[in-house]
Amino acid sequence: MLGFFNRLKSGLNRTSSSLVSGIGNIFTKKRLDDTAIEELEDLLLMSDVGYNTSKKLLGALSKEKFGKEVTGEEVRLFLSKGISKILESVSVPLSIDKQRKPYVILFAGVNGSGKTTTIGKLADRFRKEGLKVSLVAGDTFRAAAIEQLKVWGERTCSHVFCGSHGSDSAGLIYDSYQQSQRRGDDVLLIDTAGRLQNKSTLMSEIEKIVRVIKKLDKEAPHSCILVLDATVGQNAHLQVEAFSSILGVTGIIVTKLDGTAKGGVIVSLADKFKIPIHYIGVGEGLEDLQEFKAEDYSAILMGVK
Ligand SMILES: Nc1nc2c(ncn2[C@@H]2O[C@H](COP(=O)(O)OP(=O)(O)OP(=O)(O)O)[C@@H](O)[C@H]2O)c(=O)[nH]1
Numbered sequence: 001m002l003g004f005f006n007r008l009k010s011g012l013n014r015t016s017s018s019l020v021s022g023i024g025n026i027f028t029k030k031r032l033d034d035t036a037i038e039e040l041e042d043l044l045l046m047s048d049v050g051y052n053t054s055k056k057l058l059g060a061l062s063k064e065k066f067g068k069e070v071t072g073e074e075v076r077l078f079l080s081k082g083i084s085k086i087l088e089s090v091s092v093p094l095s096i097d098k099q100r101k102p103y104v105i106l107f108a109g110v111n112g113s114g115k116t117t118t119i120g121k122l123a124d125r126f127r128k129e130g131l132k133v134s135l136v137a138g139d140t141f142r143a144a145a146i147e148q149l150k151v152w153g154e155r156t157c158s159h160v161f162c163g164s165h166g167s168d169s170a171g172l173i174y175d176s177y178q179q180s181q182r183r184g185d186d187v188l189l190i191d192t193a194g195r196l197q198n199k200s201t202l203m204s205e206i207e208k209i210v211r212v213i214k215k216l217d218k219e220a221p222h223s224c225i226l227v228l229d230a231t232v233g234q235n236a237h238l239q240v241e242a243f244s245s246i247l248g249v250t251g252i253i254v255t256k257l258d259g260t261a262k263g264g265v266i267v268s269l270a271d272k273f274k275i276p277i278h279y280i281g282v283g284e285g286l287e288d289l290q291e292f293k294a295e296d297y298s299a300i301l302m303g304v305k
């Protein structure tokens, strides 16, 4: 079995190998000149580090090393440190406040971003930590979505609250919250239907869900997590903007980093929004949800560890 670090490393392989070999190609006995900087910028943009963040990282590199002979390894080390600094402040674990019974976590995101799978993975993790977990099948639009969450409930021995297909999601969530309180749950994970950020009716539905939850506890949902698919690259920025304007997004989980060379998107999201990134998904298995750690992530991205 792969250890934690190697699993992350293999998950991020597509992004890191493209950056590492790209940088290696640029710096074969070369001074850091304008052409090299431009080539580096292209590479960073290709991995979705984003324009402003790339400029910032390369500005710092130029300041230190411009005109000097540098090796690819030195450049990677330098960039890795710069990236780690950007990621540090968003590398915040999701901590469950045990005073809240249950601690309510609402999951939102566009279609197929990985909400339901992430809930399953988290339920497994929380259960293994000894917490009593229930799930709510708040995606009442699709019968298959209810079934999918039930399967996760069975796999993780978690209770699943579900209504009938087509029933009102906010109503189901309200009832589930009350019942979860009675059950003495530690954590309540609420799945919601996928919604594109530009579909206003669906966005107002999730606004209603939050309003209804607040009737039971003004401070709930205690976490509002936006699940983002890394393969969409810079579109993730539009999703963060739209969802943040409707919900108080308290944290982000980025999935599918294993399937993409766009792992740099995390760096641009961190730099721009400064919203905590709690976990990252690097595969479909239960163990493939990892706590987000700034130093490991940047070191692996730049192949320095
Ligand atoms: N490779 C990979 N696949 C993932 C990851 N996370 C989720 N998936 C897959 O992505 C697909 C969609 O995941 P779901 O959890 O159903 O996504 P969702 O956001 O609930 O989708 P909707 O409910 O339709 O909006 C599934 O096939 C998952 O197995 C990940 O980190 N890596």
Ligand SMILES: [Mg+2]
Binding pocket: 115, 116, 117, 139, 145, 191, 192, 193, 194
């Ligand atoms: Mg789903």
